[in-house]
Amino acid sequence: MSENHDHEHDHTDGHHHDHTPITNEETPGYYEILEISIRELLIARGLIGADEVTKQIEVLDSRSPVLGSKLVVKAWLEPDFKERLLKDGNAAAEEMGITIYDNTAFTVLEDTPELHNVIVCTLCSCYPRPILGLPPDWYKSKEYRSRTVNEPRAVLAEFGTLIPEDVKVQVQDSTASQRYMVLPLRPAGTENFTREELESLVTRDTMIGVTIPKINNN
Amino acid sequence: MITVEHNPALFKEGEKVRVSEKFPIGHYRVPTYLRGKTVTVAKNLGRHINPEEEAFGKNAGNELWYYQVIIAQKDLWKEYLGSKDDTLEIEVFENWLEPIK
Amino acid sequence: MSTENLVKHLRNDIGGTGCSDDKVNIFERDLYPWEKRCHALLDVLDYHKIVNTEEKRRGTENIGSEMVGKLSYYEKWIVSASNLLMQKGILTPDDIAEKTKEVAARFDVTL
Numbered sequence: 001m002s003e004n005h006d007h008e009h010d011h012t013d014g015h016h017h018d019h020t021p022i023t024n025e026e027t028p029g030y031y032e033i034l035e036i037s038i039r040e041l042l043i044a045r046g047l048i049g050a051d052e053v054t055k056q057i058e059v060l061d062s063r064s065p066v067l068g069s070k071l072v073v074k075a076w077l078e079p080d081f082k083e084r085l086l087k088d089g090n091a092a093a094e095e096m097g098i099t100i101y102d103n104t105a106f107t108v109l110e111d112t113p114e115l116h117n118v119i120v121c122t123l124c125s126c127y128p129r130p131i132l133g134l135p136p137d138w139y140k141s142k143e144y145r146s147r148t149v150n151e152p153r154a155v156l157a158e159f160g161t162l163i164p165e166d167v168k169v170q171v172q173d174s175t176a177s178q179r180y181m182v183l184p185l186r187p188a189g190t191e192n193f194t195r196e197e198l199e200s201l202v203t204r205d206t207m208i209g210v211t212i213p214k215i216n217n218n
Numbered sequence: 219m220i221t222v223e224h225n226p227a228l229f230k231e232g233e234k235v236r237v238s239e240k241f242p243i244g245h246y247r248v249p250t251y252l253r254g255k256t257v258t259v260a261k262n263l264g265r266h267i268n269p270e271e272e273a274f275g276k277n278a279g280n281e282l283w284y285y286q287v288i289i290a291q292k293d294l295w296k297e298y299l300g301s302k303d304d305t306l307e308i309e310v311f312e313n314w315l316e317p318i319k
Numbered sequence: 320m321s322t323e324n325l326v327k328h329l330r331n332d333i334g335g336t337g338c339s340d341d342k343v344n345i346f347e348r349d350l351y352p353w354e355k356r357c358h359a360l361l362d363v364l365d366y367h368k369i370v371n372t373e374e375k376r377r378g379t380e381n382i383g384s385e386m387v388g389k390l391s392y393y394e395k396w397i398v399s400a401s402n403l404l405m406q407k408g409i410l411t412p413d414d415i416a417e418k419t420k421e422v423a424a425r426f427d428v429t430l
Contacts, residue, residue, distance in 0.1 A: 028426055031394045032353035037418040038401055039360055041410055048363050056359035102362070102372075105263070122249055122334030124376055125392075134358070136347035140392055143344065146337030149251065150291075153300045158343050168303045171291075173334060175247045176284055176309035177266055241327045245377040250328060251335040273377035275407075277368045295335065 059101060064133040065204035067098055068181055071108075071131070072207065073198045076186045085183070086110055093131060100130045104179040109172060111185045111209075116163045118156065118209030119172045119180045120148040126174035128181045132204060139208065149173055159210040182209040189215055225265075227283040228312055233259045235287070235315045245273040248314050255294060256318065257287035260307060268311055283312040329380050330387040354393040361396055370403045378403050 028036065042048045071092065075082035085092040089106035093099075100106055106128055109117040121127065122145045127135040138144050148155045152171050156163060163169050172180050184206045190198060201213040229235055239254040247269045265281035291304040298304070350358070364370040370378075378399025380387070390398065404410045423430045 027428060028353065028422075030430065031397055032351075033419050033422050033426070033428065033430070034401060034415075035353050035357045035360070035397045036422050037415060038397065038404065038410075039356065040422070041414055041418055042360075042364075042369075042404075045409070047369060047409065048360075048367065052363045053356055053359045056362050057355055060355065060359060060362075102365070122251075123247060123329075123331050124379075134350065137392075138343050138345050138347060141344060142333060143337055143341045146333040146335065147339070147341065147343070149249075149306060150295045150335040150337075151299065151339060152304070154339060155343060159345065165301050167301075168305065169300060170304070171306045173249070173306065173308040175249070176263070176269065176311070178263065178286070178309055243326055245373075245380065246329065246332075249332050249334040269373045272371060272373040275371070275374060277371055 060129075060134065063098075063130055065202075065207065066199075067096075068128075068132045068204070068207045069199040069202035071096065071181075072183055072202045073195055075108075075183055076198060077195065082183075089181075098131060102130060104128075104130070104177050106131060107178045107180050108183050109170075109180055109209075110183045111212075113167070113185065115168045115170060116209065116212075117170050117172060117180075117182045118148060118152050119174060119182065120145060121174040122146070122149055123175060126179060128179035130179075131181060132207060136204075156210055159205065161211050181207050184209075184213050187213050187215055225280075225283075227262055229259050229262075229283075229285060229315060229317070231259050231261060234318050235259060236318055237287075237310060238314050238316055240314075242270060245270050248310060249308075251294070252289075252308060252310070255289060257289045257310075259285045259315075260288040261286040263309060266311075268313065270311075284309055285312070285315070287315075325384070330384050331380050350393070357393045357397050357400075361400060364400065369409070370400055370407075374403055375399050 039053060043050050071085060074096070075085050081092065084095070085108050089108050090100045093106055109119070111117055125135055125140040127139065129135070144155065149171055152169050153163060156169070174180055184202065186198070187201065190201070201215065203211065203213070205211040206213045234256055235258075237248065237252050237255050237257060263284050263286055265283050267276055267279065268282045286307055287310050288305055288307045291298045291300060291306055292302055294306055361370070361372070361375055365372045365375070375396065379395040382390075382395065382398060382402070386398070387395070401410070401415060405412060405415070419430060
């Protein structure tokens with residue numbers, strides 16, 4: 001009986017796939033064999049096209065936090081765009097050439113000096129994949145999903161984030177078709193930053209709400 | 219011109235409502251932690267196929283209104299340790315909300 | 320002890336049930352290629368409404384507590400998709416048995 005894949009991928013930190021190979025160079029385990037079988041059966045029956053999965057992988061690979069950071073910084077720099085982004089996230093994303101491919105309502109939550117947003121999906125792993133790409137494992141974990149709703153400040157502290165008592169923390173539990181992204185506050189002292197410098201402050205974790213943008217990022 | 223709305227939304231933004239206490243089996247999208255709680259309607263999110271039925275293959279047909287509702291964390295959890303103003307928002311379908319008499 | 324909670328309370332419905340001592344393991348890794356193909360496959364199935372996303376979610380919930388606890392995220396997805404395709408009469412158990420045997424042989428793997 002085959003074992004679960006539990007090996008580490010041989011990629012260095014920071015390496016980003018822009019193409020995921022469809023073939024596998026190692027011995028597949030049971031679940032990979034099942035995946036290959038289901039896909040080939042469906043193609044053979046004419047239920048899905050032979051290249052649809054590959055094309056969808058390209059779509060998935062084209063989405064990453066870089067897109068989110070561009071939306072955030074454009075909102076920081078252009079008040080009109082910010083208004084459009086908050087009013088209708090799907091339309092604002094389309095303006096930037098980002099199609100929402102999964103019938104979800106991309107919804108941006110604005111942080112203010114009085115309010116900090118953090119996003120979780122307690123029931124599964126709802127996440128704005130068309131904008132930010134695939135979620136990190138910790139977002140899908142039991143610990144994050146079970147504890148963020150009732151002790152958000154403790155969970156945020158584990159990410160190194162301390163929200164002052166007088167700032168309200170609002171947890172968004174994603175359960176339907178809205179897909180949320182935080183529009184973090186622009187840090188003080190960034191008045192002379194270029195667009196690129198600003199974008200580098202807006203990491204994925206700041207758009208989930210577990211961290212806030214900081215000028216001296218580790 | 220008179221228009222007739224055949225399926226008006228039951229609840230308005232700002233209205234206080236109660237999340238039902240009931241026990242579907244098979245599939246549901248209202249977490250147990252929210253059941254029986256009093257929440258405020260923050261936003262009408264429009265209509266969508268009821269996910270409980272969508273989970274059994276219903277891809278088209280009557281859609282149900284759903285809402286973003288909000289509740290103070292101190293009213294949601296017996297021992298909430300954060301700030302007294304902290305809140306939680308969540309999306310809930312109309313079949314799970316009851317008016318408060 | 321009553322078993323009715325096993326029926327009424329879905330295993331994935333865990334909001335508010337965690338213990339403060341269970342720290343978040345701030346870990347992430349790239350998807351294995353098969354996992355990415357699996358994700359893309361379910362997206363394609365949803366697009367065609369052969370298996371919609373909510374059905375897939377239900378399928379990852381109703382495999383029973385032991386599998387919910389022990390299978391990884393994408394392992395649950397492919398099992399869910401397989402079960403749903405059989406329930407809908409699109410594939411039969413024997414289709415899957417014969418095909419997995421053929422694919423395993425291709426890679427010189429014994430199931």
